[in-house]
Amino acid sequence: MATVQELLTSMDHCEIDVSVIAGIGWTSHELCVENNDYVLECLSRYPRRLVGLASIQPQAGDVALKELERCVQGGVKGVGEMRADIQGFDLTSGVLADVATYLVAHGLVWLSHASEPIGHAYPGKGALTPEMLYPFLLSYPALRVILAHWGGGLPFYALMPEVMTALENVYFDTAASPYLYNSAVYRQVVDIIGAEHILFGSDYPLMSPSRGLAEVRTADLTKFAQAAVAGGNARRLFGLSGGGE
Numbered sequence: 001m002a003t004v005q006e007l008l009t010s011m012d013h014c015e016i017d018v019s020v021i022a023g024i025g026w027t028s029h030e031l032c033v034e035n036n037d038y039v040l041e042c043l044s045r046y047p048r049r050l051v052g053l054a055s056i057q058p059q060a061g062d063v064a065l066k067e068l069e070r071c072v073q074g075g076v077k078g079v080g081e082m083r084a085d086i087q088g089f090d091l092t093s094g095v096l097a098d099v100a101t102y103l104v105a106h107g108l109v110w111l112s113h114a115s116e117p118i119g120h121a122y123p124g125k126g127a128l129t130p131e132m133l134y135p136f137l138l139s140y141p142a143l144r145v146i147l148a149h150w151g152g153g154l155p156f157y158a159l160m161p162e163v164m165t166a167l168e169n170v171y172f173d174t175a176a177s178p179y180l181y182n183s184a185v186y187r188q189v190v191d192i193i194g195a196e197h198i199l200f201g202s203d204y205p206l207m208s209p210s211r212g213l214a215e216v217r218t219a220d221l222t223k224f225a226q227a228a229v230a231g232g233n234a235r236r237l238f239g240l241s242g243g244g245e
Contacts (some may be wrong), residue, residue: 002205004042017231018048018240023055025083032057033067040074051238053056053111058089058096077238078103080111081148085127091136100140100147109144109237111159111173112136116180116242118240127147130154135188137166144237146171146199148187149180158193166195171237173201174229184220186229195225199234 002010004021011019023035032055039052054071056079069081069181079099095115103110117129129152137145145153147204151172153195157166172193177185189198202209217228234240 004046005186006051007204008046010204010209011049016209018051018052019204020051020077020234020238022053022080024054024081025086025089025113025160026057027087027237029057029060029063030062031055032060035200036071036076039076040071043075047075051234051240052076053078053109055079056082057087057101058088058099061095063101068099068102072106072108078109078111078144080109080146082110082112083126083128084132085114085191093134093137096140100143102182103144104142107144107239111147111148112145112151114154116149116152117168119180120232122179126155128152130157132197134163137170141166141233142169142195143170144169146173146237148175148201149203150174150177150185155193164193167197169235171197171199173199174212174216175199175201175203176206178207181217183219186216186221190221190225195221195228198229198232199237200230 007019007021021039023039026032026035035055039054042050042051052075053067054076058064089095112133113126113128114133115126115128117131133147133151133154139150147170155172158167172189198214203211213230216226
């Protein structure tokens with residue numbers, strides 16, 4: 001965990017204009033509320049530097065939706081980081097229908113953890129693999145979804161035409177990328193699905209954003225693609241204005 005002051009210090013050091021702040025997949029509604037209170041406080045203090053996402057526990061039912069409404073009134077842009085495997089809900093069950101409908105109606109995003117089905121084990125890897133995430137995307141095609149950690153490798157399946165179609169409203173962030181892939185992943189995913197679907201993510205405070213930014217700047221990408229990944233896509237997705245990365 002990190003405080004907002006620690007985050008702002010890191011942002012200034014790394015020359016980052018705006019950060020998206022989010023909690024994790026809390027299992028209780030009470031922890032979600034506590035998390036959200038702090039996010040809302042941070043947004044009110046630093047509205048030009050921060051974009052916030054709300055934490056919700058879908059299994060809490062109506063109170064979860066009311067909590068989301070409260071947070072949206074406070075300026076959040078969606079929910080996340082959701083962890084169906086930890087929070088104990090089925091991604092294709094009816095429990096998400098009202099939340100998804102609300103998010104779509106208000107142009108908000110759903111940020112979910114994602115995990116690779118193969119590769120090395122690590123703390124927090126989880127079970128949200130492309131096999132679990134893909135039916136969710138098919139169930140809510142109008143929902144704007146961000147899948148963390150390169151979507152657990154889901155972009156590579158976009159070589160299949162039907163998968164490419166299903167990913168129209170899906171974005172993939174690069175959080176913790178140096179721990180998962182070599183830097184060639186940027187060029188490969190851009191070639192497959194396009195730079196417009198990639199969002200820079202740091203997974204701060206797990207690692208300094210400078211490490212991930214260095215990969216973006218040295219990857220085999222055009223200047224246009226670099227600018228899109230490092231900020232342009234996020235500005236469009238979250239309705240932000242202003243220049244810089």
